Amino acid sequence: MESRSSKFPQVIIIGGGFGGIQIAKKLKDKEVNVLMLDKHNYHTFQPLLYQVATGGLEPDSIAFPIRKIFQKQANFKFRVANVTQINTESSSVTTSIGDFHYDYLVIATGSETNFFGQKEIEHFSMPMKSVPEALNLRSLLLQNFEEAVIEKNAQAKQAFLNFVIVGAGPTGVETAGALAELRNHVLPSDYDEIDFSKMKIFLVEGANRVLPPFSEQASYKAQQFLEEMGVTVLTNTMVDQYNGEQISFKNGDVIPTKSVIWSAGVKGAIIPGLEHAQIVRGGRIKTTDYNLIEGYNNIFAIGDISYMETEKFPHGHPGVAQVAIQQGQQLAANLIRIINKETPKPFDYFDKGSMATIGRNKAVVDLKFWKFQGFFAWITWMFIHLLFLVGFRNKLVTMMNWIVNYFSQDRGTRLIIRRFNRKTMKEDIAID
Ligand SMILES: Cc1cc2nc3c(=O)[nH]c(=O)nc-3n(C[C@H](O)[C@H](O)[C@H](O)COP(=O)(O)OP(=O)(O)OC[C@H]3O[C@@H](n4cnc5c(N)ncnc54)[C@H](O)[C@@H]3O)c2cc1C
Known part of the structure; x- marks a missing residue:
């Protein structure tokens, strides 16, 4: 098992997706050591995968190296590792590159395709x-x-x-x-x-x-x-x-x-070992209103993998990036509260709306008080996606690709x- 190097608690985050990245960022300069484990060395911007599949964007434009995101974060370490088992008795995780000890564990493994057993x-x-x-x-x-x-x-x-x-x-x-x-x-x-x-x-x-x-x-x-x-x-x-x-x-x-x-459909990307956890609808792990997995006092789940019932969301939150991002941010603050023996605050999802694009000049946007479709929705869709893409290079390359595709009506990466x-x-x- 990799030894602990400091007096600060060790927070292991499994998954460098939308939720994992946010919690790690928010733990910058806090009195914790953060270790992120992901089976890939990059963060994937899943909303644009379909453009890679249809030759509109290169894969490099929608993926970003996790180490680069955290270059300037002294309390952050990263390992490429597939986590295969959680050992709650020894507070450790077993991975493809060995075991790691945690004081606090955050499961942010997202979801996988659900074929409903077919x-x-x-x-x-x-x-x-x-x-x-x-x-x-x-x-x-x-x-x-x-x-x-x-x-x-x-x-x-x-x-x-x-x-x-x-x-x-x-x-x-x-x-x-x-x-x-x-x-x-x-x-x-x-x-x-x-x-x-x-x-x-x-x-x-x-x-x-x-x-x-x-x-x-x-x-x-x-x-x-x-x-x-x-x-x-x-x-x-x-x-x-x-x-x-x-x-x-x-x-x-x-x-x-x-x-x-x-x-x-999708289902939660579960890692074996959480014997007391309740796995509910869509293979998600039931948590309290501050993302603690019921049955444990130091293991949390955020994003697609987590299932939290609240008054506003009695059947759990939607499996979208904003939920993962907001839960990651909130859990970072709550972890510090928990370490300081303060009471954690419940998660309250702020729904910013939904959008989908159908093609050139064609998209639909549903905001709370305004629903619109067509050209302006399409511009909004592009702007929001560029805003959330990780990395300046990715934003620039994607924007250039979209401009060229728009005027040439072409797709450059039919390879x-x-x-x-x-x-x-x-x-x-x-x-x-
Ligand atoms: C094609 C597609 C399009 C989408 N479009 C939209 C959209 O337009 N808008 C929107 O809001 N949402 C969209 N979503 C949903 C959104 O991407 C997810 O809700 C979001 O990614 C969830 O974030 P997360 O942090 O929970 O997990 P993810 O972002 O999925 O990250 C999970 C990470 O965990 C890692 N991991 C998993 N298991 C292990 C393991 N055992 N060991 C080590 N690492 C592991 C993975 O490699 C991955 O990096 C889309 C999803 C897909 C697939």
Whole structure:
């Protein structure tokens, strides 16, 4: 076990996502030692993963090295490590590089794709939760066009040209819109042998409208935008099976397709060892109103992994970046209160609103007292995303990419850097 180097308490944060980064930053100059463990050496800006998958942005623009974020923070240390076990009796965590002792443990591991136990769907469909997964998807999409060019059989060719996105939350809607823009403006000049009127994009949703958590006005407008762009929206439609060749639905419909993008749900990224913790809806860990995991006095959970019932949110908070950010900030202050034997303050989420973009000049924004759609919403969406992207270089490169894409109607990164191979690459990511 790595030895302790100071009289100050050791705070281990598992996960350098939105929540983990915030709590570590807020602990700067406090009388604690912070050790962050993450299986990647970078922070991922997940809201823009779909742009990496559809050739709009390079992966480097949406990822940022964690060590660089904390270069000037003397009480911060970082290790690339996959945490595999929490040992509450010895107050330590077991990782791929050894064990580490903690006085306070913060679990900020986020969530992972939920296939709801459907192994075949998990094997054949494409998730989009990490940079490697987005790059796999980008390769697969482009490989399918290369296959479609050489395929002689019309039926087999159509399966390469049908794209099915399951789940019409923000990720599904944004991905469907980005694919439609590729079809309408970009790909026809690359592949003049393909008849792009045959490229079909289906967005499938079990609920009765797209963007179910948004206002009805936003859902209605988003669907209208998508349909104008040529996306077929199938609401009230539940997936039954997908075998890599065709997807079937509970209503008996079938679509032949080589590409199913799965954005239908997430579940908490649980690490074993918390025997007293309650794992509730969506595989999240139940906490008190100041993020303490019930059953423990020094283990906390923030962000997507945490489930906190409050008067305003009786079924827990939404799994969005703002919740993770605000919980991280609040828990930093509470940890100092706890160390100083003061009473921690309850978390009160300030909902700043929701937004999703569908394409060029098309977005929807729901604020508490104002809901708007179209060009101004799209500008707002871009501004907010640039604001929250980590790192000046990333902000600049992303903004330049968006400006060039806007005027050229092009996407610069249509590259198959490494071929996607379902068997080997899915195993890579599972181990990762
Ligand atoms: C495609 C996509 C689009 C999204 N779009 C939006 C959006 O537009 N707006 C919005 O508000 N939210 C959006 N979200 C949700 C938002 O990204 C999450 O709510 C947010 O990332 C949660 O932050 P977190 O800190 O809880 O976890 P994360 O940001 O997911 O970070 C978790 C970190 O933990 C690390 N980790 C996990 N397990 C381990 C382990 N065992 N050992 C070591 N490290 C581990 C991971 O590598 C990761 O770095 C989107 C999510 C996705 C996937």
